[in-house]
Structures are given as C-alpha cells and as structure tokens.
Amino acid sequence: MTVWYALSAFAMVVVATSLLYFVLVNGMYREDQRDLADNLENAILLLGASRGTELSGPVSVRPAPALRHRTDIYVRVMNGDGRTLMQTPGMADQVRAPTRSELLGIDVRHREVRQILSRTGEPFLTLVAPIPGARVDGPRYIEVAMDRAHDEYLLARYRERLWIVLGSSLVLCSLVGYLIARSGMRPLEGISHKAELIRATTLHERIPADGLPAELRGLAETFNGMLDRLEQSFRHVSQFSDDVAHELRTPINNLRGEIEVALSKARSQEDYREVLGSCFEECTRISRLIRTLLFLARSDTASDALQREALDVGEALATIGAFYEAAASEGGVLLRVASIPHLRAELDRTLFQQAIGNLVSNALAHTPAGGSVELAAAGGEQGIQIAVRDTGCGIAPDHLPHVFERFYRVEQARTGSEENAGLGLAVVKSIVTRHGGEVAIESRVGKGTEVRLTFPQRLIGSAGKPALTIS
Ligand SMILES: Nc1ncnc2c1ncn2[C@@H]1O[C@H](COP(=O)(O)OP(=O)(O)OP(=O)(O)O)[C@@H](O)[C@H]1O
Ligand SMILES: [Mg+2]
Structure with missing residues (x-):
C-alpha cells in the first residue's frame, strides 16, 4: 500500500514537473522567436537610414542601440550573391553566412526561423529576410542571429533543480504514503484483532462501527451481519443437538429400564418374548428418528440430488389416499382426493409422497370421528398447488408460526410424547424447499387446518416442454 501511494504521488509530481518544464522550454523558444522577428524589423528600419549609400565591401557595424538590449544578437547584411556587406563584429566566427542558393530559396511570405549550431557548438536561432526597396546592384538580404546559450544555461540550471525537487519528493511521497497506509490500516488491524478473538462462546461480540472511518463502516456492518447470521445458525445447531440428545434419551432410557427389569430376576420364556418385542418397538422408533434426522441433515447440505420425474400428481395423491384409507375409516374420518386429471409436474416421487404422507x-391424527380430510391439487401460472385440509381441532395462533420448526409439538410436553417427534412438518418444509417451492399453513381452533404446498413450474428436460400440463 505504501509503495502504491508513494508511486502514484511521485508519478503525479513527475508528470506535473515535466509539463511545467516543457511549457517553460516552449515559452522561451517562442519568446526568442518573437525577439528575433522584432530585432529583424528594427534592423530593417535602422538600415533604411543608409538607403542610397553604396557599400562596396565587407564593413563591420555595431548593433544599433535598439538592438543592444541583448548583447547576443548579431546582424548581417548580404547582397544577392551571398557576399557579406556588413555584420556585427564576431558574427563571422559564430554563424556561417547563407549561400547564394539558400538566399534564393527564402520564402518571403513565411519568415522561417532556423535553429543551428555555431562553429563553437553554441545554439543559435537565425532569421533571414530580403531588405525591401529596389537597388541598382540587385536585392539585399539581412540576417539576424540570436545566441541561445544563455537560455540553455538557464534551462540546465532549472533541470538541475528539478532533479533535486524530484529526488526529495520521492522521499517525501514514500514517507507520506507510509503514514497514510499506516493510519488507514490501523482500524483494519482493530477489526482483525476483534475477529481473532471471536470464538463459539463469544459470538455475541460485535465490531463497533461508530469510531471507524466511513470507508470501513460498511465492512464492519457486513462483518457484524455475518456474525448475526452465524450466531443464529449456531444457536439453531446447538438447539438442534440438544433436542436430538433429548429425543434419543427417552427411548434409550425406556429400553434400559425394560432390560434392567427383565434381568432383575429369572423370567419365563413368555415374559422374555414380551420384553424383546417391546425393545424391538423402541429400537424401531429410534432408527426411524435417526433416519429422519439424517434426512434433514442431508437436506440442509443438499448433498443428495433430487430424482425428478414427470409425476402425475392426481395419481400420486390417489395412491397416498388409498394408503391412508384404512386408518381414516378406522378413525371414522372421511378421506377425499380432488385433483385435476393429467396434472403433471417434475417432482421427486418418493419425497413428494413422504411430504403429503406426513400432512395426511x-x-x-387431529381430526375426530365424523370429520373429513381432503387432498386437493391444482395447477396455475405460479406452478402446482397441493392442499391438505381437515376439519380437526386446529392449531392456536401462538403455535402456528412454530409448527415447521424441528421438534416442535403443540399438544404435550416433549417428555410425554411417545410416538411423535415433532419432525413431520419440518421434513415437509425441507422437501418443498428442495424443490424450490413454498409452504403455508392456515388454521382455526375447532374448525380445522389447511396446509398448502406450492411447487414452482419447471420445464421438463431440455426440449422446453412445460412441466405442468393441464388437460
Ligand atoms: N392438521 C393438524 N391439525 C392440528 N394440529 C396439527 C396438524 N398438523 C400438525 N399439527 C401440530 O403441529 C405439531 C408439529 O407437527 P409435526 O408433524 O411436525 O410433528 P408431530 O406430528 O408431532 O410428530 P411427527 O410428525 O414427527 O411424528 C404437532 O405437534 C401438532 O400438534
Ligand atoms: Mg406429524
């Protein structure tokens, strides 16, 4: 982080200084160009005074007073053949005079500034132009040259200072980057320290988001949200294992008690047979309970894939109805199945039968003699809906929100319930959820209960045929 901060800040300094340097170089060059052009104009004006005077050979002239503000300006006057008529002393040693062909090639409209190196290697800017006005001995040219050594010297000094600025800003950027990274990381260190201390016993601890910078408050809230969910799941898991231990303790204690009593004295073969029969029943209950618990645990992790098939829902409900018919008539309850024929859905047959079986x-179990239980199925846009209604005792509103919880039983305290573990509706919910569906329950005490299962519509196979076909 420090390196990134330092590098990015340093890169910005480099860009800014380079930009300033190039702006300066450009500005100086333009200024020189303008100076040169002004000087050329001045020189032409001053030379106007010597109009008519014949210059027969090379003469040395000092720069006119107007030109003297810069000692590094040179002026030269030439005739059309490239012969120098007069020039600033010392100019010949520095700037070579243009040849005749170079003079002929001069573009009168665009005064072109040339950059050249003098004989001694100094940088010069030169500008050549014809002197206006006709002369008997042909055209004359004026050349103005500017020594840029001073500019170069200034730029070299400026560059030297830039290097110093860049060097010290690299050190400064690293230092500031380190300080920013450190102060930015301090609250994170606090969060990580807090996270390290969180154990199963301290899941209620939260990261205080108030003192944190705005950027990290979101992180702390996400982290706290995760802890909320973990704490809740953890509470569920430990509640579940408590319940499991409790549920298993009762039948195992029963078993132990029966065996203990049987072994306390010598018994007849008939007595042993009876005790063994009772033990077998207990064992069957325990193994059923364990099977259900295993089923729920596997459903939670969804480790077993669903065996979906195109199920005729009406037929499946009729099969379940037939299975429970004997029990219903024994209890004096009327069991009816009402389903649209050929209602098909992609469902896992075994799980579907188990869910509806639990509801029936x-x-x-809760409908007295003379009552009725109805199984109904219907299909629609939302999918397929199965309802199991009864005219039984109903469930009080206090209990209703909890009946799908594991081990939740309405009627009696857990210890008193021998047959029912309170897992039936939890299994139903788990099966429907695995199919992507939903469960709903409505009940009125003394009137009856209705449980509705909704399985979403699903396409059969890859052919794109709808899973729900109502004909
Ligand atoms: N149709 C119903 N009418 C009245 N009460 C019901 C009905 N269905 C469920 N309940 C109540 O909801 C509770 C939870 O039902 P659930 O099927 O989960 O457990 P259970 O039937 O007690 O035990 P299990 O199904 O595991 O043998 C039950 O204790 C029962 O009192
Ligand atoms: Mg049940």
Whole structure:
C-alpha cells in the first residue's frame, strides 16, 4: 500500500514537473522567436537610414542601440550573391553566412526561423529576410542571429533543480504514503484483532462501527451481519443437538429400564418374548428418528440430488389416499382426493409422497370421528398447488408460526410424547424447499387446518416442454 501511494504521488509530481518544464522550454523558444522577428524589423528600419549609400565591401557595424538590449544578437547584411556587406563584429566566427542558393530559396511570405549550431557548438536561432526597396546592384538580404546559450544555461540550471525537487519528493511521497497506509490500516488491524478473538462462546461480540472511518463502516456492518447470521445458525445447531440428545434419551432410557427389569430376576420364556418385542418397538422408533434426522441433515447440505420425474400428481395423491384409507375409516374420518386429471409436474416421487404422507397423517391424527380430510391439487401460472385440509381441532395462533420448526409439538410436553417427534412438518418444509417451492399453513381452533404446498413450474428436460400440463 505504501509503495502504491508513494508511486502514484511521485508519478503525479513527475508528470506535473515535466509539463511545467516543457511549457517553460516552449515559452522561451517562442519568446526568442518573437525577439528575433522584432530585432529583424528594427534592423530593417535602422538600415533604411543608409538607403542610397553604396557599400562596396565587407564593413563591420555595431548593433544599433535598439538592438543592444541583448548583447547576443548579431546582424548581417548580404547582397544577392551571398557576399557579406556588413555584420556585427564576431558574427563571422559564430554563424556561417547563407549561400547564394539558400538566399534564393527564402520564402518571403513565411519568415522561417532556423535553429543551428555555431562553429563553437553554441545554439543559435537565425532569421533571414530580403531588405525591401529596389537597388541598382540587385536585392539585399539581412540576417539576424540570436545566441541561445544563455537560455540553455538557464534551462540546465532549472533541470538541475528539478532533479533535486524530484529526488526529495520521492522521499517525501514514500514517507507520506507510509503514514497514510499506516493510519488507514490501523482500524483494519482493530477489526482483525476483534475477529481473532471471536470464538463459539463469544459470538455475541460485535465490531463497533461508530469510531471507524466511513470507508470501513460498511465492512464492519457486513462483518457484524455475518456474525448475526452465524450466531443464529449456531444457536439453531446447538438447539438442534440438544433436542436430538433429548429425543434419543427417552427411548434409550425406556429400553434400559425394560432390560434392567427383565434381568432383575429369572423370567419365563413368555415374559422374555414380551420384553424383546417391546425393545424391538423402541429400537424401531429410534432408527426411524435417526433416519429422519439424517434426512434433514442431508437436506440442509443438499448433498443428495433430487430424482425428478414427470409425476402425475392426481395419481400420486390417489395412491397416498388409498394408503391412508384404512386408518381414516378406522378413525371414522372421511378421506377425499380432488385433483385435476393429467396434472403433471417434475417432482421427486418418493419425497413428494413422504411430504403429503406426513400432512395426511397429521390431519388424521387431529381430526375426530365424523370429520373429513381432503387432498386437493391444482395447477396455475405460479406452478402446482397441493392442499391438505381437515376439519380437526386446529392449531392456536401462538403455535402456528412454530409448527415447521424441528421438534416442535403443540399438544404435550416433549417428555410425554411417545410416538411423535415433532419432525413431520419440518421434513415437509425441507422437501418443498428442495424443490424450490413454498409452504403455508392456515388454521382455526375447532374448525380445522389447511396446509398448502406450492411447487414452482419447471420445464421438463431440455426440449422446453412445460412441466405442468393441464388437460
Ligand atoms: N392438521 C393438524 N391439525 C392440528 N394440529 C396439527 C396438524 N398438523 C400438525 N399439527 C401440530 O403441529 C405439531 C408439529 O407437527 P409435526 O408433524 O411436525 O410433528 P408431530 O406430528 O408431532 O410428530 P411427527 O410428525 O414427527 O411424528 C404437532 O405437534 C401438532 O400438534
Ligand atoms: Mg406429524
């Protein structure tokens, strides 16, 4: 982080200084060009005074007073053959005079400034132009040259200072980058320290978001949200294991008690047979309970894939109805199945039957003689809906929100319930959720209960045929 901060800040300094340097170089060059042009104009004006005077050979002239503000300006006058008529003393040693062909090639309209190196290697700017007005011995040319050594010297000094500025800003940027990174990381270190201290026993701890900078407050809130969810899941898991231990303790204690009593004295073969039969029943209950728990645990992790098939829902409900018919008539309850024929959906047959079976067995268990239980199915845009209604005792509103929880039973305290573990509706919910569906329950005490399962519409295979076909 420090390196990134330092590098980016340094890169900005480099860009800014380079930009300033190039602006300066350009500005100086333009200024020189303008100076040169002004000097050329001045020189032409001053030379106007010597109009008519014949210059027969090379003469040395000092720069006119107007030109003397810069000692590094040279002026030369030439005739059309390139012969020098007069020039600033010392100019010949520095700037070579243009040849005749160079003079002929001069573009009168665009005064072109040339950059050249003098004989001694000094940088010069020169500008050549014809002197206006006709003369008997042909055209004359004036050349103005400017020594840029001083500019170069200034730029070299400026560059030297730039290097010093760049060097010290690199050190400064690294230092500031380090300080920013450190102060930025300090709250993160606090968060990570807090996270390190969180254990199963301290899941209630939260990261205080108030003192944090705005950028990290979101992170702390996300982290706290995660802790909320973890704490809740953890509470569920530990509640679940408590319940499991509790549920298993009762039948195992029963088993132990029966065996203990049987072994306390010698018994007849008939007595042993009876005890063994009772033990077998307990074992069956325990193994059923364990099977259900395993099923729920696997559903939570969705480790078993669903075995979906195009199920005729009406037929499946009729099969379940037939299975429970005997139990219903024994209890004096009327069991009816009402379904649209050929209602098809992609469902796991075994799980579907288990879910509906659990609902029917609940309904039969809570409906007194003379009542009725109805199984109905319908299809629509939202998918397929199955309803199991009864005219039984109903569930009080206090209990209703909890009936899908594991081990939740309405009627009696857990210890008193021998047959029911309170897992039936939890299994139903888990099956429907695995199919991507939803469960809903409505109940009125003394009137009856209705549980509705909604399985979403799903396409069969890859051919794109709808799973739900109503004909
Ligand atoms: N149709 C219903 N009418 C009245 N009460 C119901 C009905 N269905 C469920 N309940 C109540 O909801 C509770 C939870 O039902 P659930 O099926 O989960 O457990 P259970 O039937 O007690 O045990 P299990 O199904 O595991 O043998 C039950 O204790 C029961 O009191
Ligand atoms: Mg049940």
